[in-house]
Amino acid sequence: MTTNDALAFSASEKVIGWRLFLKTIVARAYPRIIGQQREKSWVFFEIFLPMLAVAAYVYVYRAIGAPEEYVGFVVVGGAMTAFWMNVLWSMSSQLYWEKEQGNLALYIMAPNSMMAILLGMAVGGLLATALRAVAIILLGSLMFHVQYSVASFSQLLFVFFLAMTALYGMGMMTASLFLLLGREAWHLSNLAQEPIYLVSGFYFPIKSFNFWVAAAASFIPLTLGLDAMRQLIFPSGASLGFLNVTVEIAVLITLCIVFLVGAKFLLDYMERLAIREGRITENRR
Amino acid sequence: MPDYAIETQDLGRVYKIRGNKKESQVRKELIALEKVNLTVERGELFGLLGPNGAGKTTLIKILTTLLAPTSGWARVAAHDVIKTPHLVRPRINMVSGGESSGYGLLTVRENLWMFSQFYGMSSKESNERIIDLLKIVGLEDRIHTKSSDLSTGLRQKMNIVRGFLTDPEVLFLDEPTLGLDVGASRDVRKLIRGWLDANKKRTLLLTTHYMVEAEELCDRVAIINKGRVLACDSPANLKRNLQRDSIFEIETSPLNGFSNQILTNLPEVKKAALTEMDGRAKLELILKEEAAIASVINIITQKNIKILRLSKREPTLEDVFMELVGQRMEDVEKEESPNDNK
Numbered sequence: 001m002t003t004n005d006a007l008a009f010s011a012s013e014k015v016i017g018w019r020l021f022l023k024t025i026v027a028r029a030y031p032r033i034i035g036q037q038r039e040k041s042w043v044f045f046e047i048f049l050p051m052l053a054v055a056a057y058v059y060v061y062r063a064i065g066a067p068e069e070y071v072g073f074v075v076v077g078g079a080m081t082a083f084w085m086n087v088l089w090s091m092s093s094q095l096y097w098e099k100e101q102g103n104l105a106l107y108i109m110a111p112n113s114m115m116a117i118l119l120g121m122a123v124g125g126l127l128a129t130a131l132r133a134v135a136i137i138l139l140g141s142l143m144f145h146v147q148y149s150v151a152s153f154s155q156l157l158f159v160f161f162l163a164m165t166a167l168y169g170m171g172m173m174t175a176s177l178f179l180l181l182g183r184e185a186w187h188l189s190n191l192a193q194e195p196i197y198l199v200s201g202f203y204f205p206i207k208s209f210n211f212w213v214a215a216a217a218s219f220i221p222l223t224l225g226l227d228a229m230r231q232l233i234f235p236s237g238a239s240l241g242f243l244n245v246t247v248e249i250a251v252l253i254t255l256c257i258v259f260l261v262g263a264k265f266l267l268d269y270m271e272r273l274a275i276r277e278g279r280i281t282e283n284r285r
Numbered sequence: 286m287p288d289y290a291i292e293t294q295d296l297g298r299v300y301k302i303r304g305n306k307k308e309s310q311v312r313k314e315l316i317a318l319e320k321v322n323l324t325v326e327r328g329e330l331f332g333l334l335g336p337n338g339a340g341k342t343t344l345i346k347i348l349t350t351l352l353a354p355t356s357g358w359a360r361v362a363a364h365d366v367i368k369t370p371h372l373v374r375p376r377i378n379m380v381s382g383g384e385s386s387g388y389g390l391l392t393v394r395e396n397l398w399m400f401s402q403f404y405g406m407s408s409k410e411s412n413e414r415i416i417d418l419l420k421i422v423g424l425e426d427r428i429h430t431k432s433s434d435l436s437t438g439l440r441q442k443m444n445i446v447r448g449f450l451t452d453p454e455v456l457f458l459d460e461p462t463l464g465l466d467v468g469a470s471r472d473v474r475k476l477i478r479g480w481l482d483a484n485k486k487r488t489l490l491l492t493t494h495y496m497v498e499a500e501e502l503c504d505r506v507a508i509i510n511k512g513r514v515l516a517c518d519s520p521a522n523l524k525r526n527l528q529r530d531s532i533f534e535i536e537t538s539p540l541n542g543f544s545n546q547i548l549t550n551l552p553e554v555k556k557a558a559l560t561e562m563d564g565r566a567k568l569e570l571i572l573k574e575e576a577a578i579a580s581v582i583n584i585i586t587q588k589n590i591k592i593l594r595l596s597k598r599e600p601t602l603e604d605v606f607m608e609l610v611g612q613r614m615e616d617v618e619k620e621e622s623p624n625d626n627k
Contacts, residue, residue, distance in 0.1 A: 006417040007449075007476075007483040014375070014405035014451075027402030035390040038431075102386040109349050110403040111375040117403075278300065278343075278352040 016111070024112040028120025029127070032090070036128040046082055046132045051139060054078035057203045058144050069234045070204070072148065075140035076233070077202035079133040080226050083167060084196060086129040088189045091171025094121055095179040095270075104179075108274065114267050118175060122168035149235045155245070156232045162252040163225020169259030170221060176266035180273070196220055201227065205240040214242050221255050224248040288363055290455050290488035291325035291348060295357035298343050298512075317343040319512045320357070325505075327454075328485040330477070332503030333492040334602065336617040340512040341492035342381075345457050348490070349379045362454045375404065377455050380448035382441065382463025389433025393424065393443050396432050397450055404451040411450065418446040421479070422472050438469045445473055449480055455488045456480075462498060474502060494614060496602040508606055510617065515609040520602055527600035527608060530555060531575040534598060535568040535582075538591035547584060553577030558613045565593065571608060 015023060036042060057074040095118075098104040107117050140146065150156055178188060199217035200206070206214045206227055217223045228248040231237040242248075298318040318340045325331040333341045346352035348361050350370035358365060364372040387396035394415055401411035419425040422442045432440060441464065448456055458477070462470040481487055493499050499506050500520045507517040516523060545557040545568065556571040568585075572578060575597075585592060606614050 005483075006421060007480045013407055013410065015407075016375070016405055020405040023402045023405060027399045030395070030399060031388045031391055034395070035388070038390050102381070102384045105351055106379075106386055106400065107403070109351055109374060109377070109379060110400075111371070111405070112403040275351065275353050278298075278346065 020111065021113055021116045024116035025120040025123055028117050029124030032121065032124025032128050036131070042132065046085070047135050047139070050078050050081055050136055051143075053081075053203075054136070054140050055143075067236065068147075069236050069240070071144050072146040072234050073205060073230055073240075074203050075137060075144060075146050076230060077204075077226060078140060079136040080222055081197065081202050082129050082132040082136065083126075083164065084200070084202075084222055085193070086125045087167055087171035088192055090125050091118075091121060091168065092174040092178050092192075093186065093189050095175040096182070099179060104274075108271060114271060115172075115264055118172040118263065118267065121175075122172060125171075126164055126168060148233050150233050152232060156229060159225060159228045159232065159245070159249060159252070162249065162256060163221050163229070166221030166252050166255040166259055167225070169256055169263055172263035173259050173266055176263070176270040179270055196222075199223070205230065205242070207240055207242050218242075218251060219255075221252060221259075224251055224255075228252075287324075288327065289324045289360070290327045290329065291323065291331070291359070291361055291490060293321050293323045293344075293348075293357065293359040296321040296323075296344070296347065296354050296359050297356035298340075298347060298352065299355045316512050318347075318354070321509075321512075321514050323507060323514065323517065325488060325490060327488050328481070329504050330481055330489045330491065330502055332499040332506040333490065333509055334494065334496065334499045334506050334606070335492075335509035336494055336614045338618075339509045341509060342459055343512075344509075345379065345459050345490070345492060349377055349457055350374060376453060377457065378404075378448045378451050378453040379457040379459065380444050380461055382460030383437075384444055385440070386444060386447075387432050390431060392429050392431055393419070393435070394428045396443065397447055400447050401450050406451060414450055414452075415446070418449055418476075421476050422446060438465050441465055442469060442473070445476065449476065452487075454486070455490065458489065458491045460492055460494070462493070462495065470498075474498065477502060494618075496606070496614070500602050506602065508602075508609055510606075510610050516605065523602065523605045524600045527571065527604055530600070530608075531572045531578070532598055532600050532604055533568075533570045533572065533578055533581075534594075534596050535570070535585070535592060536594040537566045537568065537585060538593065539564055540566045540590060541588070543585075543588050543590060548581060551577065551580060551584075553580065556607050556611065558607055558616065560613075560615075566590075569604075569607070569613070571604060 054074050058071050061070040061074065095104060098107065107114060181188065199213065200220050200223040201208075201217070206217060206223060209217070214223075224243070227242045228245045231241040231245050296318055297316070297320060300315040300317055302313045302315055321344060333344065335341050343352065347354050347359055348366060350366050350373050353367055358367070360366065361373045362376040366373050387400070391399065394412070397415045398408065398411050402408075416425065416428070419428055422445065424439060424442050424446070427435065427439060432443060435443065445458070445461055448458065461477070462473050465473065477489060477491070481489055491502065503520060505517065505519050506523060508515045508523070540559070540561065545559040548554050548557040548568070548570070553573045554570060554577060555573055558569045560567045570581060582592065603613065610617060
């Protein structure tokens with residue numbers, strides 16, 4: 001085959017509409033999932049290190065004679081920190097890094113929807129992180145002999161799904177926000193990391209807080225998601241829960257809508273600003 | 286209405302630049318493009334030739350829907366880039382020189398496949414084309430190499446393949462051979478020419494500041510400087526206008542403070558450019574009459590400067606640029622970014 005033959009491609013069959021949307025999600029999720037297999041350091045940084053924090057809390061609770069459910073709370077909370085880290089560092093800051101890399105301009109210029117790009121990042125991040133979370137739960141449960149008693153698997157899965165949708169929706173929304181803030185994104189991620197560990201009750205029930213502090217912390221979807229899941233998988237979880245599971249589900253549904261609509265709105269705003277001012281897609285100017 | 290691949294009318298772009306906090310809140314304005322009128326026929330390889338900062342990239346950004354003009358309008362593949370960007374985007378693609386797009390953890394094939402999906406290509410077709418295109422640019426043995434392990438030149442080849450992969454109606458290449466070695470540049474030029482020859486409906490707009498590249502590849506060239514299009518024609522026609530002039534190159538011993546101003550004061554000298562390098566100097570002259578070379582030599586020798594070589598040559602696009610701008614492109618770039626030489 002000559003060069004000209006090779007370059008005379010037959011007419012392309014290119015999909016549009018929802019099929020293009022789905023293709024974009026799969027393609028953008030791919031680097032997240034495949035990247036995990038190629039970069040094995042996550043096993044140390046994202047399983048071993050969080051396990052140290054989990055172990056520290058477990059030993060403190062056992063030393064002070066806290067109810068044994070607290071050990072389970074810590075293990076589940078430790079697993080969920082993986083999702084928070086993923087949203088902070090691989091969703092919120094991501095569009096900024098894409099811009100620096102030169103990918104953002106290519107994403108905007110392509111016929112795909114930018115929302116599909118963000119959803120792809122979220123789906124890829126969620127799947128990759130789920131593996132880490134499962135590893136922490138298994139390891140923690142085996143090491144500390146955690147007993148689970150799931151009241152309703154379907155409700156548990158629904159709560160997890162809602163919490164993840166709202167959480168990654170928040171990540172999608174803040175991705176545009178962080179991009180508009182430029183280099184400050186790095187500092188914002190740092191700033192949001194530890195305080196959220198505290199107020200979201202990763203290692204203790206948020207009922208321990210004053211009602212208004214817990215209510216304010218509920219703006220982070222993991223707070224109520226975690227609280228509802230604990231109520232559904234530990235026998236005395238309901239007595240340590242912040243709100244009734246049904247109420248928490250209703251709030252999580254509201255957060256899903258707010259964050260996903262907010263993500264779409266901010267993304268459109270970011271794109272308009274990028275095109276009008278010409279500075280957001282510029283990484284070398 | 287003629288069906289142009291690219292059409293612009295009085296296209297302009299002004300950037301508003303913020304001063305630092307200590308300065309007043311008044312924004313400075315930078316005119317990046319001014320009243321650009323261009324038409325590019327389908328099937329044409331059109332070149333934008335100009336120094337760094339001339340406005341080439343701004344023009345490409347507008348045409349690729351990434352930037353809004355502040356005045357005028359532009360159409361690509363018969364669609365308005367501002368009013369209907371969703372109709373322009375499926376029909377175009379762009380590659381910039383020195384870009385580092387994609388993900389280092391992915392292989393060459395995976396990166397290219399990912400970008401093809403954003404255009405709705407089937408995976409099967411995409412994978413077949415990737416192999417064909419990588420063969421043409423000599424990168425087929427790196428198909429399973431992670432892109433972070435590629436050299437700058439090989440990475441640029443991968444980026445160029447990304448642009449051709451989706452088979453756009455109009456392809457924009459912004460300095461595609463920037464930083465490539467001679468062999469790699471030749472491969473890229475071969476791909477560009479081959480891609481256009483294989484289907485006469487395809488159009489390619491190329492920006493470059495390499496005169497030879499523009500001369501070798503382009504059907505027509507627009508010379509652009511400080512945001513304005515100064516001339517637009519085929520390389521042959523642009524040079525033809527200079528053929529009644531005589532172009533000389535003189536290599537001399539060090540000039541010891543001699544300024545080319547003395548020569549440009551001569552009525553027969555249209556343009557004179559001077560370059561000093563490694564204990565020698567090179568004078569490039571555009572003369573209205575060949576006989577004027579005698580006066581030039583006379584002036585030089587009177588200043589005790591030795592002439593090492595003298596040659597007359599055919600005009601190049603560099604001469605066209607010098608004729609239009611009054612300076613060589615290299616000198617314009619030095620003026621625009623004086624710190625680069627420090």
